[in-house]
Amino acid sequence: MKAVEKFAPWIGALIACATLAYLGPTVLDRAATAQDEERRAAAEERFAKAARAICGENGAWTREGNTLQCFTHRGHKTITASVSK
Secondary structure (H helix, E strand, C coil): CHHHHHHHHHHHHHHHHHHHHHHHHHHHHHHHHHHHHHHHHHHHHHHHHHHHHHHCCCCEEEEECCEEEEECCCCCEEEEEECCC
């Protein structure tokens, strides 16, 4: 009984370490994925803001990679801009 009482904290710590080693990467991956989604959403919002500034507040635009194509309300192409980081 004394041996169990002596090693009980160490056994608990070992179990906690094993659990964190097994589940830790999953938790960290979820946090990283959430951060990536936030960054992607922020980047899309910045691009949309820049597109509105270039094409006009009510202008239509499309994005193909890093190229921005502005359109009039009738569908005519007006401005083509290349966007870099």
